[in-house]
Amino acid sequence: MGRVRTVLTRPLVLGALAVLLVVAGAGLYWFQPWKLWQDETVREALPTAAAPSSPSDPSTSPSGEASASPATPQTLASGELISHEHPTSGTVKLLRLADGSYTLRLESLDTSNGPDLRVLLTDAPVKEGRDGWHVFDDGKYVSLGKLKGNKGDQNYALPSDIKPADFTSVSIWCDRFDVSFGAAELRQA
Known part of the structure; x- marks a missing residue:
């Protein structure tokens, strides 16, 4: 009888260990806890674009060729x-480049790293505390792409088919868990 119990118990133990191993592997993949100790710093320069030239444009040279010097971006909102x-800190700026395109710039960003972080441009109000954690995918929003790094300065080009005036806030959004790591209200400059 003792031998029968050993034979029956061994498959149960092995099965339980296999299930535990699968659950632990899935949990590690889903939460990616090691990212909490990994920082990715990005140091992108302020974006520039050459202004389009016209015959009356003062940036053209006497020969009529466009000047090679780029124009400084105009801050529309921040x-x-x-x-x-x-914990998240830093500055967000909505910039219009000389060529008419728009870029969202994160400066001095400092937040935690995490799985599937994105930069969202939204029409949601920025709320303090837990009330603001889940609102940024409720209304109108545009994902500007994956967060390039959890620290530093970085630029995100806006798609040409959106109107920046339709959006009032930015969120560092964890798409995996549908939660905001941090957010900023965009105020007209």
Whole structure:
């Protein structure tokens, strides 16, 4: 009888260990806890674009060729990041480049790293505390792409088919868990 129990118990133990191993592997993939100790710093320069030239444009040379010097971007709106799910700080700027394109710039960003972080341009209000954690995918929003790094200065080009005036905030959004790490209200400059 003792031998029968050993034979029956061994498959149960092995099965339980296999299930535990699968659950642990899935949990590690889903949460990616090692990212909490990994920082990715990005140091992108302020974006520039050459202004389009016209015959009356003072940036053209006497020969009529466009000047090679890029124009300084114009800040249309800006805001300070506040913390939501994770401590987050830095400045957000909505810039119009000389060629008429738009870029969202994160400056001095400092937040936690995490799985599937994105930069969202949204029409949602920025709320302090837990009330602001889940609102940024409720209304109108545009994902500007994956967060390039959890620290530093970085630029995100806006798609040409959107109107920047339709959006009032920016969120560092964890797409995996549908939660904001931090957000900023965009105020007209």
